[in-house]
Amino acid sequence: MFNWYVLNKLTYSSVSLSAPRVNVGIVNGREAKPHSRPYMVSVQTKEHHMCGGFLISDRFVMTAAHCRNNSPVLTVVLGAHDLRKKSENSVRFTVDSYHQHPDFTMESFHNDILLLKLEKKVQLNDNIKWISIPAKEGDIEAGSVCSIAGWGLLETNGKRSDHLMETNVTVMNNMECESKWGKDDFSTSQMMCVYGNGGSCDGDSGGPLVCGDTAVGVTSFGDPDLCNSLKLPEVYIKIAAYIPWIKKITGNVN
Known part of the structure; x- marks a missing residue:
């Protein structure tokens, strides 16, 4: 597994292909209404x-x-x-x-x-x-439409946004996510992932995945080469766990 300390010493473009990327920005998103989150x-x-x-x-x-x-x-x-x-x-x-x-x-x-x-x-x-967090353990149903927001990069290796950006995402089936990332990187009990037209990028790490009025996930990692990748979906820590x-x-x- 890739060492985060090393990642902080590198530019994102030089991270090895096998290393999951720290998430930092919203790609294909829209500017959030000021103070709506x-x-x-x-x-x-x-x-x-x-x-x-x-x-x-x-x-x-x-x-x-x-x-x-x-x-x-x-x-x-x-x-x-x-x-x-x-x-x-x-x-x-x-x-x-x-x-x-x-x-x-x-x-x-x-x-x-x-x-x-x-x-x-x-x-x-x-x-x-x-914002509320889950009161008890449990999974978010695959196919649920949720949202993410952040001040991260607007595209892979691109510029960071000074304004809060947001986008909608859809929760992926956890077994499908495990098949894409592999069991070493992805834990079905601790993690969940999403897909959509927009997604997280470098600088969005730590932000919430919000379903309804509840924060259900913490932005964690994604494809090392491409923000909002179709091949390797964005991964979130499952707060309920x-x-x-x-x-x-x-x-x-x-």
């Missing part, structure tokens, strides 16, 4: 966007564990739409503590989930709200 978080290092994330309570942000590799100190920006604008009442928070899943390792994408406890409680408003661990860290959120 008030749970969205920009996870940043040195005040530069690196990953997506989402607010699951007034104290915790969920993102992907690999987002912290090579970046031990993160801050989060809440309530943003255009990351260049300081005037839209977005708020930057420092992270009080990092809670990476204990079984996540740099060698694989399994258990690629991270909880960020913020320095203080978030003051919720029209632009900043948390981690409910006991999440509750242990956060208390009973929501």
Whole structure:
């Protein structure tokens, strides 16, 4: 399995063909209506966007564990739409503590989930709200139409978007996804994948897969060579598989 630390040292175009790619942007998407996804978080290092994330309570942000590799100190920006604008009442928070899943390792994408406890409680408003996560374990039915959003690249090796982008995606049958990725890379119990006209790209890692009003997945990895690949679909960590661990860290959120 490919080592994320090495990936952070390389340009995306130089990653070996066998290495799954860290997701970062929305391809073939549309600009989201400003603040229509008030749970969205920009996870940043040195005040530069690196990953997506989402607010699951007034104290915790969920993102992907690999987002912290090579970046031990993160801050989060809440309530943003255009990351260049300081005037839209977005708020930057420092992270009080990092809670990476204990079984996540740099060698694989399994258990690629991270909880960020913020320095203080978030003051919720029209632009900043948390999103529900599943209350119990269970799968999303294949064929369900869901959505993703992020500030990642607009095309493979392309430019990043300063504005939040979004697109609809369809949940793929888990056994079909396993057949495309293989059992070493894809875990049917921990992961799910989607397909569609649009999809994630570099910089969208850690953002939510949203079905209805619930965040059901965390953007994790995809084809190393092509964003929104038909051959290797985008993979998301299945939040429902981690409910006991999440509750242990956060208390009973929501």
